[in-house]
Amino acid sequence: MSAPTMQQVARRANVALSTVSYALNGTRPVSEETRLRIRQAMADLGYQPNALARGLASKRSRIIALLFPALPRGFGATELEFVTGAAEAAQEHAYHLVLWPMEIHAVGELQQLIRQNLVDGVLVMEVRLRDERIDLLRHISVPFSMIGRPTDASDLSFADIDWEQTTHDAVTYLVGLGHRHVVFLNHTEDAFNAGYGPAVRAAATFDQVAREAGLMPISRFCGDTALAGQEVFEELVTAHPELTAMVTINERATVGVMQGAAMHGWRIPDDLSVISVASSARVAEMTLPPLTSLTPPSSELGHLGVETLIGQLEEETSELVQRLLPCRLVIRGSTGPSPDPARPRPRVP
Amino acid sequence: MSAPTMQQVARRANVALSTVSYALNGTRPVSEETRLRIRQAMADLGYQPNALARGLASKRSRIIALLFPALPRGFGATELEFVTGAAEAAQEHAYHLVLWPMEIHAVGELQQLIRQNLVDGVLVMEVRLRDERIDLLRHISVPFSMIGRPTDASDLSFADIDWEQTTHDAVTYLVGLGHRHVVFLNHTEDAFNAGYGPAVRAAATFDQVAREAGLMPISRFCGDTALAGQEVFEELVTAHPELTAMVTINERATVGVMQGAAMHGWRIPDDLSVISVASSARVAEMTLPPLTSLTPPSSELGHLGVETLIGQLEEETSELVQRLLPCRLVIRGSTGPSPDPARPRPRVP
DNA sequence: CTGAAAGCGCTAACAC
């Protein structure tokens, strides 16, 4: 009834316990013939190695942890794709992925979990520009890799969205449509100040690209709610009536902007173009019109993050892996040519 | 450098190894004084028990698996909340949660994973009315619990949305607003035939409740895309011009219906009321107008599922836990009084 | 109330 052990396999195949182990792991050459006998015995018994025993003896559990912030700006479809991608990648490499939801400053808790020696390594998601978790992991020298990256990541492995490239693509696309008055809609100022990478990097790039294109770099922070988005729309078109396009990285606020526009009789994209950066297809297809967006490679990031980590765990030569993936431009209905300045747009009181 | 062991704690506290174990687990009375000495020694060394060793010796890993379908109808915010809830609950009980994404028929793979003896139990999500995974788990008698439930769940533990109650609430709310011509928008026919619980239960309840209220129970299957939703809108208002309200359980199609309505000049809720069952707040707030919806208790379900399972693992008396949680009605902007039949609505060609 | 010792099922020396 209870699971067959390696000892039982060994007896059935008439070999020593260790030979079974060697055959199983390929740790030592085993003659073709005995290998076959062992295989057969395993099959007969339906043997599966005991993960705990293996881990204890080898000091390698083949379990990795995914560390994610407990209550971030509100997780959405993008994050789930990421998690799923990571879990799949782990499975493909015969690892297990455990979930460690954790408040971002709960470093003590993190340390305790690590000390349990359950996991071989940690994949940290939503890394901040300054991030205590990273400091800790570095300090206790646990293998880890990151999605996102702190300010100085020169000696660390990571996979991240290429915010610079992606923001550049967004602006360039709008400029190509003739827009000269583009604003950038960011996350909240708090997120920015907390060193949330996307908020900081995209903003900086926007400023730079806009300037290079000869535009005024106007931007706004915005709460992560539809209501906040509506309010920002009203404020913006009042303060900058010449505005014809927006680049947004704040999904929920983006929806608010579109609602605000609709409520004031502005038509998208005729009166205003909107391009949403790093917004999932799921959400982009949900608005009316559907959002032109730069779709994040969530699942790829998950895979990459896990594979980078496993690479570190298995290679002797643990070389750095630093990958920046761009978002993919998907043109939907929310962007169009810059409106004719002669044609008046509905007044926003 | 390497993690302190129980042996080291024992030496430092001048007690036997086993006494440390007993003190740690409370498995046997230990005098106040020695307990204190041991505590101190642990603190001094920063001791954390080795999870693998503990698991191997006790045959209880304190790891549970979350089994979820690899490519379901498209996971969204709701599912992530659920997963997060489950992970949190596990952590609160000092368990670890591993993710096993798996094709729903890959029962062999499931069995292999279980045989590794890594996990103490399994939480299955998205359970179908007939579900091979459940058959397997039953058969090899692994502790498990479910989110959702098969047709005959009389002897199994589960937590599920109360689809009957929820659907009932939706219809009742619309009827209360004066609607007499209500249709039900389901998931795809394939999902229905595959025994996807929500699709089957909500449909059956809708029919019954509608009949009891003296309404014609009209319903439609629909692809899980906005486009499919648009098409169904057109088909429906053509086939049933008297229609004034819809109950939907298909989030993406719901959005399509609203888009279709908008495209044909129908105003929501003036011309048509829409109530979305089991749709997350995140999505509901995204449409214009925001969707009146029955918000699923995702996080609670996650917690409950995990706690039910842990209950089974720890109690001697493993009594059944069967919990049905209703969705919570959140009235937003997509529902209103039934329109005056005298007032014509825009024609849909 | 405490100790000593036998495993849990496996890996990885160390032998031959």
Next chain:
DNA sequence: GTGTTAGCGCTTTCAG
């Protein structure tokens, strides 16, 4: 090429 054996760090009898 294969066998023997000493642990991995803990739980849990069995003895006192």
